[in-house]
Amino acid sequence: MQAIDRYAGAVYDILGPGVKEKLRSRSIDNVLIVSSLFGIIHPTDMIPDYELMMKDKGPSKTTVHRWWSDALRRCGFRAILEGRYPGLKEVYCFMSDTTGYVQTVEFLKASLRMHVVHVEEGSTGASTRAWGNGLRSCLEESASTPEDVKRIVELEGCRLIQL
Secondary structure, eight states: OBHHHHOOSHHHHHHHHHHHHHHHTTSSOOOOEEETTTEEEOTTOBOOOOOOOTTOBOTTSOBHHHHHHHHHHHTTHHHHHHHHSTTOOEEEEOSOSSSSHHHHHGGGGGTSEEEEEEETTOSSHHHHHHHHHHHHHHHHTTOOSHHHHHHHHHTTTEEEEEO
């Protein structure tokens, strides 16, 4: 199933059918998903059902997020992003900064302005709904500047933090 349909939870539910269809058709094509099993994927990538989290550890006792961060750095992921999104200067992370997801891509801050949408109460249902509402609104409004994203996410009770 496509990643945008495979993943469940408040963030994906709140995106709603309109935004999801635009992601499926690639009329919105500036969203990537950080996957604990596959790394960085596009919402239309076909993926199986799985149970793996970024904080999980492999046989070598390395966390999944550390493994992916190292792998993405080694494979030149920054150059891949530049090729896909010429002129890219800002990255907005609508994901947890306490469960390893942000840490997976944090190495990009060496060459990009990285922003994390932070919710005070942590990874609760309220925070994932806030991320989902903020992401949906940013996509619907084509927000691309830190000022626009900050304005939108603050309406959801989130803060935009530059790493």
